[in-house]
Amino acid sequence: MKKIGVGIIGGGLMGREMASAFARWCALMDVEVQPELVAVADLVEDVRNWFRRIPSCTQITGNYQELLANPAVDVVYVAVPHHLHEKLYCDVLAAGKDLFAEKPFGIDLASARRIEAAAKASGRFVRCSSEFPFLPAAQRVMQAATGGKLGRVLEVVSGFHHSSDLDATKPANWKRKSATCGEIGVLGDLGMHACHIPLRLGWKPRRLFAQLQKGHPQRPDGKGGMADCDTWDNALLHCWTEIAGHEVPLRLEMKRMAPGETNSWFIEVLGTESGVRYSTKEPKTLWVFENGKEQFWKKTDLGFGMPFKTVTGGIFEPGFPDMIQQMWAAYLMEREGLLGDRFGCATVEEAVATQEIFAAALESHGQGIVKAL
Ligand SMILES: NC(=O)c1ccc[n+]([C@@H]2O[C@H](COP(=O)([O-])OP(=O)(O)OC[C@H]3O[C@@H](n4cnc5c(N)ncnc54)[C@H](O)[C@@H]3O)[C@@H](O)[C@H]2O)c1
Numbered sequence: 001m002k003k004i005g006v007g008i009i010g011g012g013l014m015g016r017e018m019a020s021a022f023a024r025w026c027a028l029m030d031v032e033v034q035p036e037l038v039a040v041a042d043l044v045e046d047v048r049n050w051f052r053r054i055p056s057c058t059q060i061t062g063n064y065q066e067l068l069a070n071p072a073v074d075v076v077y078v079a080v081p082h083h084l085h086e087k088l089y090c091d092v093l094a095a096g097k098d099l100f101a102e103k104p105f106g107i108d109l110a111s112a113r114r115i116e117a118a119a120k121a122s123g124r125f126v127r128c129s130s131e132f133p134f135l136p137a138a139q140r141v142m143q144a145a146t147g148g149k150l151g152r153v154l155e156v157v158s159g160f161h162h163s164s165d166l167d168a169t170k171p172a173n174w175k176r177k178s179a180t181c182g183e184i185g186v187l188g189d190l191g192m193h194a195c196h197i198p199l200r201l202g203w204k205p206r207r208l209f210a211q212l213q214k215g216h217p218q219r220p221d222g223k224g225g226m227a228d229c230d231t232w233d234n235a236l237l238h239c240w241t242e243i244a245g246h247e248v249p250l251r252l253e254m255k256r257m258a259p260g261e262t263n264s265w266f267i268e269v270l271g272t273e274s275g276v277r278y279s280t281k282e283p284k285t286l287w288v289f290e291n292g293k294e295q296f297w298k299k300t301d302l303g304f305g306m307p308f309k310t311v312t313g314g315i316f317e318p319g320f321p322d323m324i325q326q327m328w329a330a331y332l333m334e335r336e337g338l339l340g341d342r343f344g345c346a347t348v349e350e351a352v353a354t355q356e357i358f359a360a361a362l363e364s365h366g367q368g369i370v371k372a373l
Pocket residue numbers: 009010011012013014015041042043044047062064078079080081082084102103104129130131188189
């Protein structure tokens with residue numbers, strides 16, 4: 001396999017997740033490229049030290065500019081708080097490196113558009129992280145949506161629910177403050193996951209009405225005091241989109257306060273003839289609606305039908321680390337021009353489109369209006 005040198009800026013939750021996906025690359029059977037983690041940059045020494053367990057990662061630095069100057073780095077993955085996206089992404093591009101960005105691709109719409117302009121001007125290969133569409137069931141939902149058997153689409157629901165913010169004792173962090181997470185709050189945190197498949201299918205909202213809710217206004221600051229938390233925690237976006245010439249309701253749901261939910265990503269597409277429904281809450285199970293004299297919801301347990309073949313047996317079930325690895329396979333194979341008809345990572349245009357939706361949602365909620373996009 002051709003080796004691609006990867007540098008990671010921001011070695012926190014997602015930086016380490018990506019590094020571990022590279023470390024078990026031998027699982028993949030039909031890729032011609034292999035990421036090799038050669039460098040990491042993080043401000044925190046303890047975070048940096050974790051990367052010492054990866055032999056290929058020979059540059060470990062607190063200064064990301066040093067990583068950008070490393071000729072062994074071809075691709076840079078950046079996983080830092082949202083207020084730093086624009087500066088770091090643009091620095092990566094200016095250094096002549098390809099970029100695998102994290103969502104929400106800037107702290108707001110204006111920032112996302114500036115990153116888009118820098119990406120276009122640089123000519124570098126840029127994609128944005130969004131892993132759920134690589135799940136077998138998500139692929140099946142997209143096949144159903146494009147397969148012509150749904151009849152007239154009646155409605156679409158796509159969302160992502162967490163419950164962790166219900167815990168009032170959970171310390172404040174950058175994701176709960178507008179200055180670092182963005183005024184968009186939960187939209188920036190979870191919105192790409194809800195929007196990606198509808199956008200890829202061409203189902204961009206035409207207009208929307210948003211209901212946004214805040215969570216606990218203060219949380220422990222980790223130093224014995226309390227810190228203000230001002231981001232939106234829950235968002236319901238009631239949208240209209242157009243599918244095959246019909247106006248169709250599309251509901252996008254993003255919640256950090258959804259009782260009982262732990263990383264539940266879900267999508268439902270209902271048509272007059274057929275429909276599909278999936279949630280990671282039942283990770284193997286795809287529900288398919290069949291119309292007829294009697295109506296049925298059929299369920300099937302899916303196996304390991306990932307876009308890129310692996311050594312994992314077909315009856316086994318995939319999980320979060322598998323989607324992350326598949327997403328990287330798609331990024332690197334597309335970068336080589338070898339993606340074929342497989343699903344590609346979120347594009348720059350799709351990332352900017354999510355921010356257009358989030359900006360419209362803020363306006364809609366703020367003014368209590370239906371906002372056209
Ligand atoms: N795709 C997904 O499923 C998913 C899940 C969680 C988070 N994210 C995204 O990933 C990004 C990071 O989130 P996270 O949860 O990993 O955050 P995190 O807080 O766990 O990690 C961020 C890291 O960035 C480091 N950092 C901050 N400023 C830096 C700088 N100037 N130079 C180098 N390092 C710096 C911090 O020290 C920290 O270790 C965000 O954009 C977030 O939205 C994506």
